[in-house]
Amino acid sequence: MERQTRQQTRQQWWMRILLGVILVLVIGTALVFNRAIHPYAKLRSDAELVAAKRAQASNFDGFWWNTRDKSYVTLSATRKNQPVYVVIAQKTGKVNVVLKDRGTTRNAILQKTWARYQPKRVLNAGLRMHKNKLVWDVGFVARNGRLGYASYDYRSGRLLSVIRDL
Known part of the structure; x- marks a missing residue:
């Protein structure tokens, strides 16, 4: 009887250790993933602030980052109840606002x-x-x-x- 109890206790400890290791791995993976996307999330947040302040845009529903020759961020938004694209040159901060219906989506x-x-x-x-x-x-x-x-x-x-x- 005592032998079964020791075996059960040992199995319970191994299960707890295994669950602890799995929990640490899940938390570690989540932290690494969060760190990896943080620059992208910060860039989007900063671009939305610039677009809201300098282009009076709101209701952002799209974000794209173009780095072909110079770096640009594009936001899909609304301004004065009209759908627009806000294009921001990353280096200079120059903002261009174009109506979506004036071009190709x-x-x-x-x-x-x-x-x-x-x-x-x-x-x-x-x-x-x-x-x-x-x-x-x-x-x-x-x-x-x-x-x-x-x-x-x-x-x-x-x-x-x-x-x-x-």
């Missing part, structure tokens, strides 16, 4: 990219300034596993350039 550009290049997946799609014009840049992984970038004119949706097989 992100979803329309993504549809064009999927139809034309049939990528494995799209990595990023965001607005940036190029020669004083807004362009959509779409980064994707092609079927052959190589990277590609397509740039589209914001106003017309016309393909401006494509880089493939990187």
Whole structure:
């Protein structure tokens, strides 16, 4: 009888130790993940503050970070009850606000990219300034596993350039 009790006690301790180790691993993974996304979350938060203050934008429902040649952040928002994109140059802080109905939407550009290049997946799609014009840049992984970038004119949706097989 005493032997069974010792065995049960030992098993209970091993279970507690195992649960403790699992708990430590779960908490550690959550902390690492939180640290990994913190710069992205801070960038978004800072961009929303700039867009609210300098562009009078609110109701943010999209955020994209474009780092092709210069770094830009784009927010989808509303201003005076109209849907807009707020494009912020990260280095200079210059803010451009464009009405969504004056150009091509992100979803329309993504549809064009999927139809034309049939990528494995799209990595990023965001607005940036190029020669004083807004362009959509779409980064994707092609079927052959190589990277590609397509740039589209914001106003017309016309393909401006494509880089493939990187």
